[in-house]
Structures are given as structure tokens and as C-alpha cells.
Amino acid sequence: MSFDTTNWFTEAIDETGTAFSLKLKSRLHEEQTPYQKIEIFDTETFGKLMVIDGCTMVSSRDNFLYHEMMTHPALYTHPSPRRVLIIGGGDCGTLHEVLKHPEVKQAQQVDIDERVTRLSEKYFPELCASNRDPRAELHFTDGIKWVREAADDSLDVIIVDSTDPVGPGEVLFSEEFYRHCRRALGEHGILVQQSESPLLHQDILRNMYQRMQAAGFAQQATLNFPQPIYPSGWWSATLAGNTELRSFREQDAAQKAFSCDYYNAEIHKGALAVPEFMKKADTI
Amino acid sequence: MSFDTTNWFTEAIDETGTAFSLKLKSRLHEEQTPYQKIEIFDTETFGKLMVIDGCTMVSSRDNFLYHEMMTHPALYTHPSPRRVLIIGGGDCGTLHEVLKHPEVKQAQQVDIDERVTRLSEKYFPELCASNRDPRAELHFTDGIKWVREAADDSLDVIIVDSTDPVGPGEVLFSEEFYRHCRRALGEHGILVQQSESPLLHQDILRNMYQRMQAAGFAQQATLNFPQPIYPSGWWSATLAGNTELRSFREQDAAQKAFSCDYYNAEIHKGALAVPEFMKKADTI
Numbered sequence: 001m002s003f004d005t006t007n008w009f010t011e012a013i014d015e016t017g018t019a020f021s022l023k024l025k026s027r028l029h030e031e032q033t034p035y036q037k038i039e040i041f042d043t044e045t046f047g048k049l050m051v052i053d054g055c056t057m058v059s060s061r062d063n064f065l066y067h068e069m070m071t072h073p074a075l076y077t078h079p080s081p082r083r084v085l086i087i088g089g090g091d092c093g094t095l096h097e098v099l100k101h102p103e104v105k106q107a108q109q110v111d112i113d114e115r116v117t118r119l120s121e122k123y124f125p126e127l128c129a130s131n132r133d134p135r136a137e138l139h140f141t142d143g144i145k146w147v148r149e150a151a152d153d154s155l156d157v158i159i160v161d162s163t164d165p166v167g168p169g170e171v172l173f174s175e176e177f178y179r180h181c182r183r184a185l186g187e188h189g190i191l192v193q194q195s196e197s198p199l200l201h202q203d204i205l206r207n208m209y210q211r212m213q214a215a216g217f218a219q220q221a222t223l224n225f226p227q228p229i230y231p232s233g234w235w236s237a238t239l240a241g242n243t244e245l246r247s248f249r250e251q252d253a254a255q256k257a258f259s260c261d262y263y264n265a266e267i268h269k270g271a272l273a274v275p276e277f278m279k280k281a282d283t284i
Numbered sequence: 285m286s287f288d289t290t291n292w293f294t295e296a297i298d299e300t301g302t303a304f305s306l307k308l309k310s311r312l313h314e315e316q317t318p319y320q321k322i323e324i325f326d327t328e329t330f331g332k333l334m335v336i337d338g339c340t341m342v343s344s345r346d347n348f349l350y351h352e353m354m355t356h357p358a359l360y361t362h363p364s365p366r367r368v369l370i371i372g373g374g375d376c377g378t379l380h381e382v383l384k385h386p387e388v389k390q391a392q393q394v395d396i397d398e399r400v401t402r403l404s405e406k407y408f409p410e411l412c413a414s415n416r417d418p419r420a421e422l423h424f425t426d427g428i429k430w431v432r433e434a435a436d437d438s439l440d441v442i443i444v445d446s447t448d449p450v451g452p453g454e455v456l457f458s459e460e461f462y463r464h465c466r467r468a469l470g471e472h473g474i475l476v477q478q479s480e481s482p483l484l485h486q487d488i489l490r491n492m493y494q495r496m497q498a499a500g501f502a503q504q505a506t507l508n509f510p511q512p513i514y515p516s517g518w519w520s521a522t523l524a525g526n527t528e529l530r531s532f533r534e535q536d537a538a539q540k541a542f543s544c545d546y547y548n549a550e551i552h553k554g555a556l557a558v559p560e561f562m563k564k565a566d567t568i
Contacts, residue, residue, distance in 0.1 A: 233517010270554025
């Protein structure tokens with residue numbers, strides 16, 4: 001029963017009592033940036049793997065689940081998503097999904113650490129395939145400051161594609177941050193944020209809902225989806241706005257002219273289904 | 285980055301290149317039965333854990349996902365599920381879910397290894413809460429032989445709650461086994477079987493579909509759901525029958541008089557949504 005950890009990368013989390021491991025072919029890169037430690041591995045079965053401060057971020061094999069679910073539900077919920085801001089998302093996978101929508105006129109990606117993007121360009125070129133799209137803007141600066149300085153009613157969708165709400169990522173889950181998002185989005189804009197594991201992190205979800213409401217977002221909706229490399233293999237994204245978030249441009253989604261690997265209109269509806277334990281716990 | 289495996293149980297799988305671990309409080313039991321090695325652990329965050337031949341089977345915390353999804357979609361797809369057979373399922377969690385349906389008149393559970401049930405009674409009493417229901421029959425014998433000897437048209441639903449299709453579990457994924465199920469179910473019966481990870485085991489799913497069709501089941505439908513302790517954290521159950529399997533007694537499901545922790549009518553519909561990569565690969 002003993003696990004020989006040689007040639008495996010493991011993310012072990014004491015609080016959740018869980019660990020996930022991928023078998024490695026080789027370590028490709030390791031560096032300490034001014035912000036974090038980034039490692040890149042070549043795995044046996046999941047392609048390339050990016051790890052930041054010991055946490056799995058992106059694998060070649062399963063990132064489509066996360067990136068598609070962070071993007072398409074929000075963009076098909078907004079009636080006309082023209083101006084999109086991505087906070088974090090330095091691997092550029094979310095940006096790539098956003099730019100599949102022809103309605104989008106401007107997609108700003110604001111990640112504090114340029115090295116994430118440079119390493120993604122090298123090791124995950126498929127995620128960076130739209131970086132030179134004329135609608136794409138890559139900024140390497142503080143996303144919180146960016147939102148604070150954004151003009152009122154200047155954005156249609158804000159996607160918070162960040163790390164967990166601990167350490168530097170914590171402020172992205174604060175009422176003050178949501179308040180600035182709310183102002184920059186105006187009445188019709190939609191915020192979407194990764195919201196951790198539905199099973200392991202119900203307290204985080206509950207806090208998010210409360211803070212989003214306190215910040216002036218009257219509506220929330222959480223989408224659940226699989227994400228094998230994240231703790232519990234089950235993840236979520238939460239929409240916030242002041243319009244109905246449980247209906248979306250279903251016909252547009254069903255007739256989309258671009259290709260996805262996970263998302264479609266039925267998957268979107270299915271991801272909105274609320275498990276009974278969440279209803280009982282009044283989590284969301 | 286090194287993972288100190290002391291006080292963790294790990295299931296590491298070379299073929300999938302993945303491993304999943306749970307942090308342990310203690311080992312509660314270990315025995316070699318005539319059929320397999322059974323271990324019971326007390327974990328830090330997932331309650332009790334049963335492991336068979338090194339593979340995670342059931343945890344107190346997340347078994348509701350699997351047991352509910354193995355049961356309720358099939359029983360709400362059948363118009364009147366009175367006679368139910370469970371092959372495997374020795375932990376009795378599936379039986380417990382089946383007996384929540386008042387229409388069920390007889391629920392036979394046929395697992396070859398009585399020790400699984402005896403240990404479940406001790407360590408997972410909540411799963412065994414319906415074992416003394418007068419409708420329940422617990423048989424400890426060969427499930428394949430049981431189905432072979434079942435009378436024609438004598439069952440409404442067969443639930444194959446088995447281990448992976450390797451070793452002794454393999455025959456439960458064979459055309460011959462499906463042919464006996466088909467005969468015992470008659471025209472209107474429904475077979476449901478656990479069908480592994482949608483991401484990691486598409487070849488198994490594809491084989492299942494082909495063999496089920498060859499055995500005379502004209503219709504198949506796969507339901508995807510989260511299952512943190514199984515490889516990839518994402519699992520599936522596949523329905524087979526000769527009636528429409530993508531619609532179900534939705535109103536009955538929405539008005540069910542019993543309590544679930546995951547399943548409801550929206551979850552059922554959502555689980556039937558087919559991810560794009562499966563459509564592209566023509567997996568199902």
C-alpha cells in the first residue's frame with residue numbers, strides 16, 4: 001500500500017485532508033518570480049502541468065473544463081458581451097475562450113506576473129493562440145488597482161480567474177473588490193469568479209455570496225463542473241449580476257460557430273443544477 | 285514539494301498516471317477474504333473509508349454522489365420499478381437508495397463477498413439502515429450465475445454496482461452478461477452500470493456501448509457526476525434499455541417524498557448532458 005512518490009508531483013492539502021498526484025516524465029522548468037514560485041512539469045498522461053506555489057494550476061489535458069466554464073456561461077448570459085476584463089488568467093486560456101465570441105470587441109487580461117504568461121507561451125502554446133488577436137490586451141499589473149481605476153459602466157463581463165482565497169488572492173474575494181467590479185460593470189454587467197470545490201469549500205461559497213450581495217449584486221448563480229487536477233476533482237464558478245443569471249442566450253449557445261471540448265447549451269443548463277446538499281445547507 | 289506519505293492512504297494508478305490520497309486518523313480493520321483484501325480506515329476529513337484490493341470503494345463523506353446516481357436516474361426512468369436486482373453493492377448503499385422508492389416491492393442484492401456487507405454494517409451503518417426492510421434480500425453468491433438463472437422478464441431494473449472491469453469484475457462488462465440481463469429484464473427493463481471516468485476511460489465506455497447493443501439493448505445513455513475519491517474525481521453510470529432513456533418521470537422526481545443529498549430532477553437532466561469531447565470522439 002505504500003506510495004513511492006518518486007516521479008510523481010503531489011499537491012497535498014492538510015485542511016481538506018486530500019492529495020492529488022500526477023505521474024511525471026520530467027521537470028521542465030522552475031523559477032521564483034517576484035510574486036510566486038512557478039514550476040512546469042511534463043506528466044505521463046496529463047501533458048504539461050503548471051504549478052504555482054505548490055498548487056496545480058493548469059494541465060494540457062484537463063484545462064478545457066475550467067477555461068470553458070469560466071468563460072462561456074458568463075458570455076452567453078450577458079445579452080451583448082463586448083468589453084471583457086480578465087483578472088488573473090495569466091496562462092491565457094480564458095482569454096483564448098473569450099475571443100471565440102465574435103461579439104467581443106475588447107478583452108483585457110490583467111495578471112500581475114508576466115512570467116506566467118511567458119511560460120504559458122512556451123509550454124502551453126495552444127492556450128496562447130489568441131494572444132495576438134487585435135482585440136486582446138495583455139497587461140501585467142495589479143488587477144485590483146485596475147478595477148479600482150476602471151471607469152463606471154465600462155465593462156460587460158469581468159472574469160476573476162485567480163488563485164485560491166488565501167494570501168495574495170484573498171482580496172479578490174472581498175466586498176470592496178466586488179464593489180469596484182459592480183461599479184465598473186454598471187447595471188447589466190456580469191461578474192464571474194472561480195469559486196472552489198462545491199464539496200470542500202462551502203464556507204468560501206457562502207462568504208462569496210454574502211459579500212457579492214453586500215457589494216450590490218442582487219443575483220448569484222453557481223455552475224459546477226469537473227476539474228480533475230483541483231482538490232476533490234469538482235469545481236465551480238459563480239456568476240454575480242443584477243439581471244437573471246439562470247437563463248442565458250440558449251439558442252446562441254446551441255448554434256455557436258466555434259468549437260469547445262466540454263461546453264454546450266445542455267452542459268450550461270446542467271451545471272446550474274443545484275445539488276440537494278447545497279439547498280439543505282443553504283449554501284447558495 | 286516532497287509528499288510525506290505517513291498517515292495518508294493513496295491509490296496510485298500507473299495506467300492513468302494519477303493518484304488520490306486521503307489523510308488518515310487510523311487504520312480500523314484489514315482482512316483478506318476468499319475474494320479480496322478489505323481495509324477500513326478512519327480519515328481526517330472524509331469519515332470512514334473502505335478500500336478493496338488497494339482501490340477506494342466508499343467514503344462516509346462522498347458516497348452519496350455515487351449511490352444516488354446509480355439508483356434514482358434508473359428508477360425514475362423506468363415507469364414502474366417494482367423488482368430490482370443489485371449485482372455487487374455489498375456496502376448496501378445502493379440498496380438503501382433503492383428502498384427509498386415506494387414502488388419497489390423486492391430488492392435483491394447479490395454480492396459474492398459477505399464480508400463487505402458485514403464490515404459495512406459495522407463501519408457504515410447509515411448505508412445499511414434498510415437492510416432489514418422486508419423488501420430487501422441479501423444474497424452472498426455469484427451475481428453472474430444469479431442473472432444467468434433469473435427467469436425471463438422477471439426484473440424491472442438491474443443495477444451493476446461493481447468494481448472496475450479488470451480481474452473478477454471484467455465479466456460484468458461482457459456481451460454475454462448483458463445478454464442475460466437483457467433476457468431477465470424483458471422489453472421494458474433497464475440496466476444501469478457504473479461506467480468509470482468520462483475523462484480517463486473513454487475506451488471502456490465505448491466498449492460497453494458496443495457490447496450492450498450487441499446484447500440487444502437498443503438504447504444507452506450515460507450520466508456523469510462528481511465522485512472525489514475515484515480516479516479523476518469524475519465518474520459515470522450508463523443506462524441501457526429498449527425504451528427512451530433520456531426522458532424520465534420528471535414530475536415524480538421533482539416531487540419525491542424522500543430525501544437525497546445530491547440527486548434531484550435538475551441534477552438528473554444535467555447529468556445526461558453530453559460533453560463536446562464525447563460527441564467529437566463519438567464515445568457515446
